[in-house]
Amino acid sequence: MSEACPCGRQDARGRPLAFDACCGRYLGTGVPAPDAESLMRSRYSAFVRGDVAHLRATWHASTRPADLDLEPGQRWLGLEVRRHVAQDDAHAEVEFVARSRVGGRGVRLHERSRFVREGGQWFYADGDILN
Template sequence: MSRAAPGAACPCGRLDPRGRPLAHEACCGRFLDAGLAAPDAESLMRSRYSAFVLQRADYLLATWHVRTRPPTLDFEPGAQWLGLEVRSRRLLDADDAEVEFVARHRVAGRAVRLHERSRFVREAWRWYYLDGVAL
């Protein structure tokens, strides 16, 4: 488990209104490190991407819905995360949402691109990752 360096740009790539990268503490760090609940499915998806970058299995498992959560989570050794692009977000109703994204990383010099439409559900005012479909 690792933490982002103080003042470092958030791994999720979210920008402020002026187009500058947000610091991790002001972005996903609020959820990963300070324990705040993500306010919407996109914020949860972005914070989960940051958790993959920082190898925070604790956060990933805690934000994975109990119906689909694996018992453990392993990280790909040597994976270098390169970026996240949110393609779309859709609120289906008050407690169900979808986020389509592309996450890129490199493993052993090989480029990997994950394009997924993820489903999220809100229970007791907290959003959880339910599952995803590769696109």
């Protein structure tokens, strides 16, 4: 069994899911996430693992930056998904809080992210930072 998935998803008994059984199914495999929450969790895991290729591949082309540089030395500490709302078959929102540490300083990212589904695949479109 692999290590626990960084996204923190748990099974029905409250035990952490293994990376291979959770987000590992989507990173670098070409297998699309079944819903926006699963995609958001896989993107968090990609940040933790430094997988820029997955982040770029799952970012909608209309909003994807030309360059994506991860913060050097950033250590991700945890993810809390607060809400997942499927607006219709092709649009969804996920509200989350991601915690990290950069240069000894704690960082908290609270965001409401928007996702779109095209050709059977979910993509991160954009998001609003919340307090």
